Amino acid sequence: MKKRDLISIEDLSNQEIDELFQVADNMLARDRGAGGPKACSGRIMATLFYEPSTRTRLSFESAMQRLGGTVISCPDMKSSSTAKGESIADTARVVSSYADVLVVRHYWDGAVQAMAEYAEVPVINAGDGSHEHPTQTLCDLYTLRKEKGDLKGLTVVICGDLKHGRTIHSLVYALARFGAHVITLAANGMELPQYVIEKLEREYHYSLAPVASDDLHAVVRETDAIYLTPSQPHQLALFTQVDAEIQQRLSKMASGIKFDAFYVTRKQKERIEEGSEGGNGSYPRIGRDFLKERRFKDTVVMHPLPRVDELSQEVDKDRRGIYFKQAAYGVPIRMALLKFLFDSLDKAKSRAGQKKAPLYESPEPIGPRCANANCVTRTENISTRPRFEVLFTGPGGALILKCFYCDHQLKVQYMGHTRSRKYCPYDIALGDTVREWLQHGELAIFDSIKQAEELGYEPYKSGPQRSIMDEAEMREALCRMSEEILKESKDPERLLILGIRTKGTYLAKRIAEELEKRSQKRIEVGEIEIYGAGDDLRSLSPLEGGPSSPSVKDRGVILVDDVIHTGMTVKNAMSIIFKSGRPQSVRLAVLVDRGHREMPVKPNYVGKHIPSSEKERVRVKLREVEQDERDKVVIYSIVSPENSHQRSAPSSNPKADN
Amino acid sequence: MQSDEIQRTISRMAHEIVEKNGGTANLALVGIRSKGAHLVRRIAGKIKNLNGVAPPVGIIDITPYRDDIEKGGKIAEPRPMEVPVSVDDKTVVLVDDVIYRGRTIRAALDLMGQLGKPRRILVAILVDRGERELPIKADILGKNVRVGDSQRVNVLLQESDGVDQVTVTEDWQRK
Known part of the structure; x- marks a missing residue:
């Protein structure tokens, strides 16, 4: 069944609003006691209120009853099924089999849109967070x-x-x-x-x-x-x-x-x-x-x-x-709206189809997420898929993603091309290329370079590589770090070495081997998975063949990663650790510290300090990952010299080089 | 630490915050309840005196996020800031009185992540008593104090205690 929802005032054209007002005039003219035509006779309206309301809910219920319909109501959703952890999607599916129209108020921005996507019947927004209240x-x-x-x-x-x-x-x-x-x-x-x-x-x-x-x-x-x-x-x-x-x-x-x-x-x-x-x-x-x-x-x-x-x-x-007149008009207006939505059943276009610009959805399993902490996509990942309107008109030529659910805007930092698997920072000169990629569904947008790299993207332009640590140096550094760890651990058996996937895991294993050799005790190793800033795709897991998920409770955790840069990854890793238990302590071991911290974290054990420029990338190559390669650490620039001066030159079109 | 020294230290910290951020643009200060809430207002006042612009100030309470309180399996719902400021794309400075094991700051980092997307987070602390259990550092620091495990560092502030003073007492003397 095709249906119309009212989520935003933008869902109605000016002409439709005019028509609605005419219907409201008729409703108003009708005498209170008189019967008149019962436009909604035999229909049921469900009111689902996750936030308290008197006026809006009562005027909706009054409007429905005046039109000859009936009402089922759940004025306090927060304490009912949501408390049992039911998703918005499930609630919408279930309730739409009980009723012919849903009136929803929710505390999250965009939650009513999410509900509309799963409901079989029209959904009316009666206020979502601080987003909209169209009626x-x-x-x-x-x-x-x-x-x-x-x-x-x-x-x-x-x-x-x-x-x-x-x-x-x-x-x-x-x-x-x-x-x-x-x-x-x-x-x-x-x-x-x-x-x-x-x-x-x-x-x-x-x-x-x-x-x-x-x-x-x-x-x-x-x-x-x-x-x-x-x-x-x-x-x-x-x-x-x-x-x-x-x-x-x-x-x-x-x-x-x-x-x-x-x-x-x-x-x-x-x-x-x-x-x-x-x-x-x-x-x-x-x-x-x-x-x-x-x-x-x-x-x-x-x-x-x-x-x-x-x-x-x-x-x-x-x-x-x-x-008070304004409040009284609430009933005829809502009567007109209910009639309008029922009349447009089966002849309507969906809301997503009405939006002028095509919506962007990441072609990769992970992608950008809405910056609004109260947005429904931040909490309800079962019921929502982060989707955005793409705007090329941000201040200073910035590329802006506007959340489909809550309308909040997000500035694009990094983007990539799904076929060539290359990424680069967004620049206004790339506007046309981006449009083309978007059209072909080949545009990937990332919250961070880390996210791009986790997905296997390579920098689009890179300067010559310079080796800054070789096999022997790396071995030496890991030995020294292991020794320091052991010296500061009273009870090596309580240690838990947690590697940050993927390279941190290999280094964690090497450090654990070293510790076992020195202490003659068994050392447990686990792994943490983090994708950029995406909160939902993170987990703590045992290594293959290891016991079930390692317990962090009262353990001395050693967190291991290859390179520390902004510190964002470490912050997220700590977040995961603390969600699964309370460790006795967490210490951080990294092979390379390249500076430029954006989070207040500080490693306890560092293989080598490498002061680097923001435009450079430090990359650890490990024999476990890269075939036919020896262990080494290389540094290279992600902006090649000729490119940094003439961004607008044709050669800066990434596609030309693929 | 006595009143004069505390005043001077807070001034210096205000200077350092502006210096580290390269000005007052896109700066937001967030105090951690309860002592951090007083300190953050003073720092904001100093920054206003220095630069004519007072950065926005938010106050957070991380009690529900503390890992040392048994949560009973419940996930704490994000609690809004008491003085809401947008943290998106900002340099957020977390302000507290004492840093010790690092657990308070870690919890505050989690909360910040739920409230938005700061560009950068700095930590400003009046007294560092060392003995960290987490890899957390204070970027802007008033004073280092070496004290034993059984001792306690008390930061007294005009706003709540009627006097500006930092004292070290044995734990059993807790006021």
């Missing part, structure tokens, strides 16, 4: 339209906490789509996030200007207002230094603005610590001063509710306070 936005737009007519050209002032609210971000985009002007009046430290403003500039050609309006002082004293508007008619965008003349023009401009609506929001207390930075200063308040101001005589006041003290009770009785 609230529909209500807001509908209310504005009822009060003010056409949305185009309206000026809406949004004030309060613009940083934390999921409703605000959806609303701003939607207003931009319909061509409204937006004035932001943020409480100190709660400004609209930069990425929201960037999106307005990029996709809707909005420009912004600070406005100094004395009238707004009735609401807020400390903050400057920012005026966001479709790029005409002025060129006042982005002033950093405001001199007297411009100041005058700005206030003149401000005096010409007609304020159509104030959208007030609550301070999201649960996400801010008392007395911290960002929580100080005055919070915009609507009260007596506002009501008295002549400039605001036709300005309506909206609020998504619940309110705390930013909206005075005095406004309730005033005709301009329309927030």
